[in-house]
Amino acid sequence: MDNLRKPTLWLGALVGGLLTLALTSALFLADQVAGLPFIPFDVFDYISRILPGALLTFGIDLMVEMIIAFNMGETSAAAKTAEQLMGLGGFLVTGTLGITFVYWLMNRSKTQARNLVPGLALGLAFGAVTMLISSQVNLTATAPVPAQIVWVIVAFALWGMAANWIYNDLAHSEGKTKTDEETGETVTVEPLNRRQFIARVGGASAVLTVVGAGLGWLVGRQPGEGGVVSAIPADAATDGAGNVLPNAADPMDPAPGTRPEYTPLDDHYRIDISSRPPVIDAEEWRLEVTGLVDNPVSLSLQDLYDKFDRIDRFITLSCISNRIGGTLISTTKWSGFRMKDFLDFVKPQADAVAMKITGADNFDEYVMLDVVEAEERVMFAYEWDDQPLKQKHGFPLRIYIPDRYGMKQPKWIKSIEFVDAWAEGYWVRRGWSKEAIVNTTSVVDAVSTDSILKDDAGYVVPVGGIAYSGAKRISKVEVSVNGGDWEEAQLRAPLSELTWVIWRYDWRFQEGEYRFEVRTYDAEGLLQSLDNRGTRPDGATGVHGKKANMPTLADLENPPEPEEEAES
Ligand SMILES: Nc1nc2c(c(=O)[nH]1)N[C@H]1C(S)=C(S)[C@@H](COP(=O)(O)O)O[C@H]1N2
Numbered sequence: 083m084d085n086l087r088k089p090t091l092w093l094g095a096l097v098g099g100l101l102t103l104a105l106t107s108a109l110f111l112a113d114q115v116a117g118l119p120f121i122p123f124d125v126f127d128y129i130s131r132i133l134p135g136a137l138l139t140f141g142i143d144l145m146v147e148m149i150i151a152f153n154m155g156e157t158s159a160a161a162k163t164a165e166q167l168m169g170l171g172g173f174l175v176t177g178t179l180g181i182t183f184v185y186w187l188m189n190r191s192k193t194q195a196r197n198l199v200p201g202l203a204l205g206l207a208f209g210a211v212t213m214l215i216s217s218q219v220n221l222t223a224t225a226p227v228p229a230q231i232v233w234v235i236v237a238f239a240l241w242g243m244a245a246n247w248i249y250n251d252l253a254h255s256e257g258k259t260k261t262d263e264e265t266g267e268t269v270t271v272e273p274l275n276r277r278q279f280i281a282r283v284g285g286a287s288a289v290l291t292v293v294g295a296g297l298g299w300l301v302g303r304q305p306g307e308g309g310v311v312s313a314i315p316a317d318a319a320t321d322g323a324g325n326v327l328p329n330a331a332d333p334m335d336p337a338p339g340t341r342p343e344y345t346p347l348d349d350h351y352r353i354d355i356s357s358r359p360p361v362i363d364a365e366e367w368r369l370e371v372t373g374l375v376d377n378p379v380s381l382s383l384q385d386l387y388d389k390f391d392r393i394d395r396f397i398t399l400s401c402i403s404n405r406i407g408g409t410l411i412s413t414t415k416w417s418g419f420r421m422k423d424f425l426d427f428v429k430p431q432a433d434a435v436a437m438k439i440t441g442a443d444n445f446d447e448y449v450m451l452d453v454v455e456a457e458e459r460v461m462f463a464y465e466w467d468d469q470p471l472k473q474k475h476g477f478p479l480r481i482y483i484p485d486r487y488g489m490k491q492p493k494w495i496k497s498i499e500f501v502d503a504w505a506e507g508y509w510v511r512r513g514w515s516k517e518a519i520v521n522t523t524s525v526v527d528a529v530s531t532d533s534i535l536k537d538d539a540g541y542v543v544p545v546g547g548i549a550y551s552g553a554k555r556i557s558k559v560e561v562s563v564n565g566g567d568w569e570e571a572q573l574r575a576p577l578s579e580l581t582w583v584i585w586r587y588d589w590r591f592q593e594g595e596y597r598f599e600v601r602t603y604d605a606e607g608l609l610q611s612l613d614n615r616g617t618r619p620d621g622a623t624g625v626h627g628k629k630a631n632m633p634t635l636a637d638l639e640n641p642p643e644p645e646e647e648a649e650s
């Protein structure tokens with residue numbers, strides 16, 4: 083009789099986990115080398131698209147909360163990493179459960195034949211379903227579709243069959259017996275074999291996982307992406323191309339610790355609905371203009387350069403999910419052309435009311451034509467910081483609409499349809515603001531207790547930060563210390579009317595602990611909202627503050643020796 087030893091479900095889960103890791107790694111390598119779909123991210127993106135807006139926002143909020151609590155660095159980059167880890171984790175758990183289920187099925191089967199059917203069936207089912215999902219949402223696969231289908235199905239089929247094959251070997255590993263030399267008894271040495279076998283399976287999976295992931299990582303790295311330190315010091319009065327900034331002559335120096343006025347491009351925040359930004363071929367890309375226009379056109383990138391006058395603007399962009407004091411706000415130089423010139427060219431018809439703008443990731447937003455008529459600074463951008471838009475920031479084309487949060491401003495634009503009615507765009511359908519007009523806000527970035535200055539009257543502590551009002555401009559910033567009177571701060575001339583304003587307040591030093599709060603007024607003299615309100619649905623408002631412990635006067639007069647100084 084066959085000496086059948088049914089593997090436990092725990093063993094099935096172990097095998098499942100190892101094989102799913104190896105599969106993940108193989109998918110990743112193929113993605114990096116051959117532009118084949120990376121299924122774990124695709125499934126995550128698909129699920130996050132169909133989740134109701136409130137749940138999605140709750141998830142993202144929770145993540146941002148954790149990132150802030152654990153001080154995990156710049157919010158948007160960390161949130162993207164967290165999403166990707168969730169995608170990988172979900173894939174690993176699902177794959178492990180699938181294979182555990184195969185082991186359960188096999189354990190129940192009456193016939194004890196070595197068959198591969200359950201594993202193969204599972205692999206084919208997972209492969210087919212995930213390929214279907216991928217075809218809906220994948221933005222990065224560049225391989226021909228038939229090759230994608232064959233690869234995904236084969237990879238999953240092999241994964242399922244491998245699990246099944248391992249099951250068979252585990253179940254049918256007959257106990258080898260030998261005769262103990264001293265006692266003459268017959269002993270079974272089979273358990274050791276089984277352990278060795280599992281060790282071998284584990285080893286093989288581990289090697290596959292490490293080699294695949296390592297190779298994929300090496301091949302996939304692109305020069306200039308991530309980790310590269312910008313050559314321009316953050317506080318230099320130049321943009322990324324070395325051009326002097328328009329306000330370089332302003333003698334007002336930001337308080338040390340204030341965020342850089344011009345955000346280094348690598349540090350610009352980033353928000354996408356997908357795990358990874360769409361891959362767009364510059365040669366093949368066309369801007370398709372359709373609907374209620376006299377001149378429906380399909381324009382190449384070169385057409386855009388040639389047909390429309392180039393303009394440059396310094397712009398601060400903020401996400402509506404930015405908290406008061408958060409980092410989802412950045413400033414850079416945008417280059418492109420005026421919306422007005424574009425409209426003159428395509429000639430909207432009398433019944434056209436709005437433009438439906440769609441990105442390559444199918445993110446869409448509606449822009450009312452009367453908004454564009456009233457605001458001549460609406461523009462399309464093909465460059466940021468004097469270089470073509472980075473892939474993650476919307477290459478090859480994005481729109482800018484003054485005084486609106488980023489959610490209104492599609493990246494990776496592929497089509498513009500002129501329509502006769504407004505409708506809700508991507509984030510509006512998920513419960514966010516219809517208008518998304520920027521709230522006037524101000525932030526304390528720094529209470530520079532490390533940079534206390536001495537003057538004739540004693541010591542001053544530089545305090546500073548930003549004030550931002552979209553396109554409403556800033557007329558005044560005030561600071562209150564420990565709830566005292568509001569005192570006016572100095573303002574630095576901004577990079578443009580569309581950027582944040584750097585403010586500074588030199589506070590007369592006193593010993594003790596102090597809280598510095600800030601508030602601002604727009605150009606119309608309108609005070610910002612003091613109401614403490616969260617981001618959803620209309621963007622955060624409220625007074626920002628920072629607490630700081632001052633050094634003692636004795637320490638200021640006689641600074642303690644730096645600790646590194648050796649007593650020689
Ligand atoms: N096509 C597309 N456009 C988009 C988004 C997106 O996910 N897809 N996100 C929007 C949001 S919510 C913001 S805040 C800005 C962010 O632009 P950035 O990532 O280049 O900073 O892009 C906007 N445009």
Ligand SMILES: [Mo]
Pocket residue numbers: 353400401402403488489
């Ligand atoms: Mo956003």
